Amino acid sequence: MAGTSLSNNDSSVLSALFDPEASLSKFARIEDSIPTGMSLDELRHLQDCERDAIRPINGENPSTVDIEQSISRLTKIIDANSQYASALANRAQARRMLFRDENLRSHPDSVRQIFADLSEAIRLSTPKDSADTVSSSQANVLASAHTHRGYLLLLASKDEINRQMLAYTVGVAELSLDELVEAASREFGLGGRYGNDSAKQIAVKTNPYAKLCGSIVKEALTKEISDYYQLQIQTV
Numbered sequence: 218m219a220g221t222s223l224s225n226n227d228s229s230v231l232s233a234l235f236d237p238e239a240s241l242s243k244f245a246r247i248e249d250s251i252p253t254g255m256s257l258d259e260l261r262h263l264q265d266c267e268r269d270a271i272r273p274i275n276g277e278n279p280s281t282v283d284i285e286q287s288i289s290r291l292t293k294i295i296d297a298n299s300q301y302a303s304a305l306a307n308r309a310q311a312r313r314m315l316f317r318d319e320n321l322r323s324h325p326d327s328v329r330q331i332f333a334d335l336s337e338a339i340r341l342s343t344p345k346d347s348a349d350t351v352s353s354s355q356a357n358v359l360a361s362a363h364t365h366r367g368y369l370l371l372l373a374s375k376d377e378i379n380r381q382m383l384a385y386t387v388g389v390a391e392l393s394l395d396e397l398v399e400a401a402s403r404e405f406g407l408g409g410r411y412g413n414d415s416a417k418q419i420a421v422k423t424n425p426y427a428k429l430c431g432s433i434v435k436e437a438l439t440k441e442i443s444d445y446y447q448l449q450i451q452t453v
Contacts, residue, residue: 244410245350245351245356245359245410245411245412246348246349246350246351247350247351247352247353247356247411247412248350248351248352248353249352249353250350250352250353252302252342252352252354252355254300255300260354263294263298263301263303263304264303266294267291267294267301267303267304267307269290270287270290270291270294270304270307271287271291271307271311273286273287274287274311274314279314281315284311284314284315285315287311288308288311288312291304291307291308291311292308295308300341301341302337302338302339302341302342302355302358302362303338303354303357303358305334305335305337305338305341306334306335306338306358306361306362306365308334309331309332309334309335309338309362309365310361310365312327312330312331312334313331313365315327318372321369321372321379321382322378322379322381322382323381324382325381325382325383325384325385325386326385328369328382328383328385328386329385329386331365331369332366332369332386332389335362335365335366336366338358338362339358339359339362339363339366342355342358342359342362343359351411356411356412357411357412359407359408359410359411360408360409360411360412360413360416361408361413363404363405363407363408363411363413363416364404364405364408364413364415364416366404367401367402367403367404367405367407367408367416367419367420368401369382370389370397370398370400370401370404371397371398371401371419373389373397374394374395374397374398374401375394376394377394380394380397383397402419402420403420404416405417405419405420406420408420
């Protein structure tokens with residue numbers, strides 16, 4: 218049987234989900250600096266463009282047209298600046314806004330696109346060595362993207378019907394419900410490592426239930442994370 222070739226995004230998913238160094242007790246070294254390979258003027262220009270792109274969907278109940286326009290404008294930023302991770306993380310969040318959680322199971326290809334954006338944002342922002350410092354903007358992207366992935370994995374772990382949302386997402390589609398909870402816990406742990414205190418708390422709560430997490434517990438945890446993980450689009 219021929220081996221399966223993994224894309225960069227697929228490899229990023231697997232490395233993040235099964236990284237043994239994703240310990241809940243570790244905190245990243247964050248410093249107030251700009252990302253490497255970018256000048257301050259370049260960063261400010263990109264943030265201004267990104268802020269303009271997401272402004273229409275930063276209010277309550279944005280329309281589908283507004284969301285799609287923001288996605289289109291973010292895509293233009295990404296096409297011109299493929300190393301700009303924040304726009305990828307925000308495009309993933311904007312894509313999420315097109316669907317209610319209960320409808321994601323019917324749109325596995327859209328979920329695949331969301332994971333691809335999050336994985337690429339994480340790949341671009343993660344330091345080569347876990348002991349290396351990261352800029353505050355990188356930390357914000359990593360905290361947001363890992364927490365977003367954790368939420369989607371936890372949502373998919375609720376039952377077999379919900380798990381269908383991951384049907385086209387390489388690296389997680391084959392995971393059992395319990396394995397999805399474990400993967401979600403690791404993602405929340407990484408979100409906490411880069412500064413999301415709420416994600417760290419959820420990681421602690423999900424981890425003990427990794428093998429025994431019943432549907433009632435999963436439902437409560439998903440409700441809890443959905444209460445605080447609102448899609449507040451912002452530049453970093």
